[in-house]
Amino acid sequence: MHLAGTILPIFAIILAGWLAGVCGYVSRDLAAPLMRFAYYVAMPALVFLTIADETLHSLLDWRFVAAFGGGSMLCFAAVMLFERxxxxxxxxxxxxxxxxxxxxxxxxVALPILKALFGQPGVLAAAxxxxxxxxxxxPVLVVLLETDRSDAAGNLRGAALIRQIATNPVILATVCAVIWSMIGATLPGPVASLLAILGEALTPCALFSVGLDLTLRELRERLGLYALLTALKLAIVPLxxxxxxxAAQLDHMATVAAVVCAAVPTAKSAYVLAVEYDVEKAVVSGVISMTTLFSVVTLLAWLHIL
Structure with missing residues (x-):
């Protein structure tokens, strides 16, 4: 009951956003601005506030990176090789x-859930x-998508990718927070309060925008493929x-955090690249919708098991 009481309200915000869009109560055009605010303002504020209070040792948990990142890359490589x-x-x-x-x-999705479960340590893991x-x-995905391109446009996209990584708000907030943490300074009270207020806006804005942007039209075709990819995303990757x-002997909190990060829905950034390169747009959009729908059940199952 405790897990359900923690997780279900988070997914209820997604449901509220979807219902608001379906009923026309809120225009779906509002989803993009809400996502931009969440990603460019609220999330960097929360990440900076969390990391600035941490020691460098706590930030460099390579076992967590190896478990989450290694699992993600292994599954990425396995699916790609199978398709090829x-x-x-x-x-x-x-x-x-x-x-x-x-x-x-x-x-x-993972960050609000881990924040509700573990507080600042959960935010740090999600960051x-x-x-x-x-x-x-x-970047690995972009490089692979660019393999068939050898023209100037491909070079321009490569330069744009470097700029995008260097100016990513979450990465910038993390770098600045790590520097601040190394200095050992304390955030002034008003600044900490400002960042806390902005950070609190992340959960409602991000989740409501996910629901507002959620559509089910893509699920009508190629349902078998969507179901297979969804099962891989929500069951095999977290496993x-x-x-x-x-294997890395992570503690319980870090293990739960890594599995939650792996078990949440597919990222919208995958669809952005599918549109940019005009490849399997309907499939990626459908998988995002289906993983969003079913992740509430699978996440509760994973948390219950753990």
Whole structure:
């Protein structure tokens, strides 16, 4: 009951956003601005406030990175190789389908859940996972999508990728917070209060925007493929991460955090790249919708098991 009481209200916000969009109570056009506020303002504020109070030793938990990141990359590689060898798919198609399975929505979904479960340590774990997805997995996917491009446009996109990583708000907030933590200074009271207020806005804004932007039209076609990719995302990826957590002998909180980060829905950034490169847009969109719908059940199951 405690887990349900913690998790279900979080998914109820997603449901409220979806109902508001379906009924026309709130325009779906508001989803993008809400996501931008959550990603560019609320999340960096919360990440900075959390990390600035941590020691450098607590930030550099390579076992957590190895378990979550290693599990994500292993599943990414496995799905891509299967698509390439067994189905003869192109590199671009294989890569984007692998991303639909392994790129996880750590910022908008895992972070609010871990914050509710563990407080600041949960935020820290979600921030590290978010940085891995944004700074490691995302660039790997872009490089693979660019393999068929050798023109100037491809070079321009490569430069844009470097700029995007260097100016990523979560990465910038993390770097600034680590520097602040190394200095050992204390945040002034008004600044800490400001960051706390902005950070508290992350959960409602991010989750409501996820629901507002959720559509079910994509689920009508190729349902079998969507179901397979969803099962891999919500069951197999967290299982692989859990095995690596046990192998790395992570403590209980870090293990739960890593599995939650792996078990949340597919990240919207995978769909952004699918649109940008015009590859399997409907499939990625459908997997995002289906993983969002079923993750409430699978997350409760994983948390109950753990």
């Amino acid at each position: 060898i067994a189905r003869g798919a192109s590199v671009r198609t294989s890569a984007i389908l692998a991303a639909a399975v392994s790129m996880t929505n750590t910022g908008f 590290i996972a978010t940085i891995f997805v944004g700074a490691i997995l995302f 692989v991460v859990y095995v690596l957590c046990r």
